[in-house]
Amino acid sequence: MVASGKNATPAREPYDVLIVGGGINGCGIARDAAGRGFSVCLAEMNDFASATSSGSTKLIHGGLRYLERYNFRLVHEALKEREVLWSIAPHIVWPLRFVLPHHRGLRPAWLLRLGLFLYDHLGGRRLLPPTRVIDLGRDALGEPLKPIFTKGFEYSDCGVDDARLVVLNARDAADHGAEILPRTKVIAAQRDSGRGIGGLGGLWTVTTETADGAQQIRHARVLVNAAGPWVDQVLCQALGRKDADAVRLVRGSHIIVRRLFDHEHCYIFQNADGRIIFAIPYETDFTLIGTTDRDHHSDPGDVRITAEETDYLCTAASAYFINPVEPTDVVHSYSAVRPLYNDGASKAQEATRDYVLKTETTTDGPALINVFGGKITTYRKLAESALEQIQKQLGRRGAPWTAGAALPGGDFHPTGFNQQVEALRTAYRFLDPAHARRLVRLYGTRAWAILGAAKTLTDLGECFGADLHEAELHHLVEREWAASAEDVLWRRSKLGLRFTEAETQRLAQYLGESPGPR
Numbered sequence: 427m428v429a430s431g432k433n434a435t436p437a438r439e440p441y442d443v444l445i446v447g448g449g450i451n452g453c454g455i456a457r458d459a460a461g462r463g464f465s466v467c468l469a470e471m472n473d474f475a476s477a478t479s480s481g482s483t484k485l486i487h488g489g490l491r492y493l494e495r496y497n498f499r500l501v502h503e504a505l506k507e508r509e510v511l512w513s514i515a516p517h518i519v520w521p522l523r524f525v526l527p528h529h530r531g532l533r534p535a536w537l538l539r540l541g542l543f544l545y546d547h548l549g550g551r552r553l554l555p556p557t558r559v560i561d562l563g564r565d566a567l568g569e570p571l572k573p574i575f576t577k578g579f580e581y582s583d584c585g586v587d588d589a590r591l592v593v594l595n596a597r598d599a600a601d602h603g604a605e606i607l608p609r610t611k612v613i614a615a616q617r618d619s620g621r622g623i624g625g626l627g628g629l630w631t632v633t634t635e636t637a638d639g640a641q642q643i644r645h646a647r648v649l650v651n652a653a654g655p656w657v658d659q660v661l662c663q664a665l666g667r668k669d670a671d672a673v674r675l676v677r678g679s680h681i682i683v684r685r686l687f688d689h690e691h692c693y694i695f696q697n698a699d700g701r702i703i704f705a706i707p708y709e710t711d712f713t714l715i716g717t718t719d720r721d722h723h724s725d726p727g728d729v730r731i732t733a734e735e736t737d738y739l740c741t742a743a744s745a746y747f748i749n750p751v752e753p754t755d756v757v758h759s760y761s762a763v764r765p766l767y768n769d770g771a772s773k774a775q776e777a778t779r780d781y782v783l784k785t786e787t788t789t790d791g792p793a794l795i796n797v798f799g800g801k802i803t804t805y806r807k808l809a810e811s812a813l814e815q816i817q818k819q820l821g822r823r824g825a826p827w828t829a830g831a832a833l834p835g836g837d838f839h840p841t842g843f844n845q846q847v848e849a850l851r852t853a854y855r856f857l858d859p860a861h862a863r864r865l866v867r868l869y870g871t872r873a874w875a876i877l878g879a880a881k882t883l884t885d886l887g888e889c890f891g892a893d894l895h896e897a898e899l900h901h902l903v904e905r906e907w908a909a910s911a912e913d914v915l916w917r918r919s920k921l922g923l924r925f926t927e928a929e930t931q932r933l934a935q936y937l938g939e940s941p942g943p944r
Contacts, residue, residue, distance in 0.1 A: 440629050441467045441605075442820055444646035446612045446660055448472075449479040450588070451781075451797050452652035453595035454809035454828075459816060460602035461831070462824030467644060468596070468604060469634050471611035471656075473913050475592035477726065478654045479802065480917050481762020483680065483704055483716050486511050486519055486803045487583035488549060489779065490694070491702055493541050498548065500780045504803045505549020508584050509840075511806065512553070515594065515833045516840040517870030518587040521554055522706075524692045525567050527575040527746060532696045535577065542581050553840065554582035570687040571746055580691070585706070588802055589917040590868060593906050594833040601834070608907045609637045615649055615664050617791035628791045648819050650812065652797040655726030655765045661796070672784070672798055674768040675723070679731035679761040680716030681739050682708060682923070683751060695746050703742045709920050710860070715739050715751070722763050731759045758923060767799035781808045785815045793819045835870025846870065856882050861893045868919060869901075876901045890936065891929030892921050903937070910939055 443459050445452045448470025456468045470476075488505035489497075512519045526542075528535050542557040562568030563576045600606045613635050619628040630649045635641045653660045658670035686705065693705040701719065708714035718735045736753050744750035767782040781800030787793045795815050800808050810826050817823065838846055843866065851862045854877050865873040876898055880886050887896025894914070902908040902918045911934040915922035925933070 438465065440645035440647060441465045442646070443467070443648045443650060443816060444469070444630060444632055444644060445650040445652055446615075446664075447652035447654055447656070447797075448474040448592070448596065448606075448608060449477065449652065449654045450475070450592045450595070450802050450805040451654070451800055451808055452650070453592050453599060454805040455650060455652060455797075455812045456599035456604050456606070457595045457602065458806075458809040458813050458826075458828050460599045460604040461827055462813065464816070464820070464823060466599065466604035467607065467646065468599065469607045469610045469612050469632075471609070473608055473909070473917060474596050474907065475589040475917055477729075478762045478764060479592045480589040481678065481680075481729075481760055482586075482588045482802050483678075484585055484588055484706065484708070484714065485522075485583060485704070486586045488545060488803075489801070490541060490545055490581075492779065493544055497778070497780065500778075500801075500804070501545075502548045503807055504801060505545065505551070507803050507807060508549065509552055509554065510829050511586070511591075511803070512584055512840045514829070514831060515586075515591065515836040515870075516838060516843055517835050517846075517867055518590045518594065518833075519840075520585050520843065522583055522585045522692050523555070523690075524581050524583055524694050524704075525560070525562075525578050526581065526694045526696075527562060527568075527571060527578040529575070529696050532698065538579055542579055545581060551582070554584075557581040567689065567691055570748060571693075572748055575746065586802065587868070587920075591802065591805075591833075593918065594835070597834050597906060606907070607634070609909070610634050611636075612660065612664050613641075617788065618645075619788070619790040630792050630794075646792070648793050648795065648816055650795045650797065650816075655763045657765060657796060657798060665794075672768055672796070673765045675721065675726055676764045676766050677720045677722040677729060677735075677761055678717040678764055679720075679735040679739070680714060680759060681731070681736060681756045682712050682714055682758040682760075683755040684713070684757065685711055686713040686747060686749070686751070693746065695742060697742050697745075703739060705743055705747075709923055712757070712923065715743050726763045726765075729761045729763050731761045735761075765799060781811075783808075783811055783815060785818075787819070835872040837871055843867075850874070850877075853877075854880065856880075864893065864919075865898070872901075888936075890933045891926065892924040894919070894921055894933075899933075899936075908937075910934065910937060 442464040443466050445456050445468040456466050460466045486508050488501045492501050546556050558580050560578045560580050562578045596606050614633040616631045618631050629645045632644045651657055651660050657673050661667040661670040690707050695703050706714045740751045740753055779801050782798040784796045806828055846866045847863050850873055851857055889895050902914055908914050908918050911930050
């Protein structure tokens with residue numbers, strides 16, 4: 427099989443906007459710009475969300491701990507975005523309730539109560555329920571915890587399938603006419619002040635290279651550097667800068683263990699070092715624990731959890747849970763580098779999580795917009811800010827629109843997820859409940875198109891493992907640019923947690939992958 431992704435008809439040269447980077451920021455900007463009528467090209471050197479954007483804690487949240495640093499603007503914006511993103515993507519964004527135990531040796535209860543009061547009222551919460559105080563000695567939510575924790579607070583945030591959020595933004599950008607190019611690296615970009623069109627001050631001449639070494643020249647009026655951890659490398663290697671140090675790379679690592687508790691609530695634990703960690707129900711049978719904050723000084727493409735980080739997460743969780751978490755309990759782990767704006771903070775955990783946009787212009791050349799930092803929660807607002815900068819260069823075209831437009835498959839009410847699952851099972855009675863739920867969680871209303879006229883499981887084609895069949899795989903290849911087993915099992919889904927090595931090899935063979943080194 428060959429991945430296509432099926433772009434809409436590619437825009438004609440020169441593009442209004444060429445975006446470097448297929449993470450959440452790049453894909454969010456591409457979607458917004460294409461929807462306003464700009465001609466857009468996006469180039470990502472690997473798969474979408476192959477770095478930072480698939481390595482998050484899988485949360486859409488305001489950032490409770492940022493209140494301690496008086497970062498009210500960021501918290502306000504992030505809290506408002508929770509319900510916006512839930513409303514436009516109710517299949518891949520869902521409400522969660524968090525339990526914050528009061529630790530007598532750390533932040534006082536009055537401070538936690540004040541922070542949660544602000545959290546409830548800063549962001550225009552409408553559908554999410556408010557904070558409540560809980561007696562952990564009597565409430566079932568206290569059962570997995572050590573008996574020393576007797577008081578706690580319960581509050582709302584949202585979960586997200588981060589990698590799918592990225593690919594659905596890319597899909598919608600393509601549906602609005604953008605040219606979307608995964609596995610295509612920008613290797614050079616030069617300003618050409620002599621090719622101005624309509625007084626726009628020249629064009630960028632951009633050289634791209636695909637995995638097979640094929641190169642192509644493209645031109646654009648505005649270049650957006652949204653390369654995440656590689657922002658500085660793009661500035662130095664592709665644009666020829668001598669040095670760049672605007673990004674601070676901070677590694678965040680997570681571990682996944684077998685399910686630690688029976689309910690669907692999450693836990694947020696305070697640590698003596700001032701940090702917090704989360705313990706979150708994950709993919710039905712697992713618990714996700716994270717994250718760490720460590721400065722990362724090596725290749726951002728070579729990121730993996732250290733034994734020290736694993737011990738840190740296990741120790742932090744074991745300080746609260748009755749049953750300790752051991753490194754031997756870990757069934758999977760992942761790490762990613764956050765490209766935070768380098769604001770000079772002394773500690774990684776204190777570096778700003780806000781985004782910063784820097785627009786560079788010349789008297790007769792095209793503009794460059796560099797994107798630094800940001801949170802997955804505020805990607806849509808970041809994109810709107812980027813569009814303001816783009817429109818300063820190219821003229822106003824369209825108004826902000828993404829807050830009210832569903833992402834692919836998300837065209838149903840945010841509280842209607844369970845009804846969608848039941849409707850899918852009614853239409854396809856051969857689906858068991860878990861299979862139907864997984865399909866709606868990943869694809870929303872587009873699950874019907876994937877299943878088509880199938881009357882039995884056999885009609886869905888070969889089963890590669892778990893409940894992944896050919897019909898779903900074809901959708902991922904033809905509509906979502908999947909090209910490898912890793913794309914399918916770890917970014918388009920999390921079925922890698924359930925696949926055997928033999929099943930993974932069969933899937934890779936079906937996709938036409940060359941055998942890799944052992």
